[in-house]
Amino acid sequence: DSGVTQTPKHLITATGQRVTLRCSPRSGDLSVYWYQQSLDQGLQFLIQYYNGEERAKGNILERFSAQQFPDLHSELNLSSLELGDSALYFCASSRGLAGYEQYFGPGTRLTVT
Amino acid sequence: DAKTTQPTSMDCAEGRAANLPCNHSTISGNEYVYWYRQIHSQGPQYIIHGLKNNETNEMASLIITEDRKSSTLILPHATLRDTAVYYCIVLTGNQFYFGTGTSLTVIP
Numbered sequence: 001d002s003g004v005t006q007t008p009k010h011l012i013t014a015t016g017q018r019v020t021l022r023c024s025p026r027s028g029d030l031s032v033y034w035y036q037q038s039l040d041q042g043l044q045f046l047i048q049y050y051n052g053e054e055r056a057k058g059n060i061l062e063r064f065s066a067q068q069f070p071d072l073h074s075e076l077n078l079s080s081l082e083l084g085d086s087a088l089y090f091c092a093s094s095r096g097l098a099g100y101e102q103y104f105g106p107g108t109r110l111t112v113t
Numbered sequence: 114d115a116k117t118t119q120p121t122s123m124d125c126a127e128g129r130a131a132n133l134p135c136n137h138s139t140i141s142g143n144e145y146v147y148w149y150r151q152i153h154s155q156g157p158q159y160i161i162h163g164l165k166n167n168e169t170n171e172m173a174s175l176i177i178t179e180d181r182k183s184s185t186l187i188l189p190h191a192t193l194r195d196t197a198v199y200y201c202i203v204l205t206g207n208q209f210y211f212g213t214g215t216s217l218t219v220i221p
Contacts, residue, residue, distance in 0.1 A: 002156060033209075043157065043200075043211035056208050090156050098206065101147070104156030
């Protein structure tokens with residue numbers, strides 16, 4: 001158990017819909033990262049937040065957005081969903097801004113039908 | 114971005130040492146090498162990281178060559194539970210770029 005929690009575990013929705021994935025970091029961790037893992041792809045970095053502020057952006061689509069709240073939990077919002085958005089979405093957290101090991105949650109499996 | 118190259122797959126006999134190589138020839142002087150593994154579809158698990166010197170923890174050892182262009186992760190006594198995809202990552206800025214990793218199968 002990494003100490004990072006993600007909800008829900010599974011999510012099934014239709015194309016065009018919007019969903020929100022939630023992540024609670026390990027106690028004391030200030031950074032939260034979001035990753036997407038499709039069936040044929042490796043882990044793709046999406047975005048990082050540190051202490052409430054966006055700090056790095058990876059391959060995140062404009063239809064996706066995220067935020068980190070004052071209690072440090074984070075949400076990833078996915079809108080206008082397409083079939084290709086079906087994937088595992090992982091959240092990770094780390095103590096600081098950079099150079100620290102990241103601890104990953106169990107992931108949310110999103111299926112778009 | 115510093116890129117890493119790893120073999121696609123490897124087998125290892127249970128109880129033997131598993132040596133997983135990684136090339137990172139474009140690594141910069143202040144970039145760390147990290148190793149993670151992912152068992153089936155679980156969240157990746159941190160194993161070890163290093164900059165210049167060899168490192169050891171309860172899970173594994175990391176050997177980094179003197180020129181830092183390659184490294185080897187060593188699992189000293191592989192068990193069936195070590196079957197996983199192992200990722201070698203060079204931390205660039207504050208972003209991890211996961212490649213395709215090495216799929217390690219531990220054979221009974």
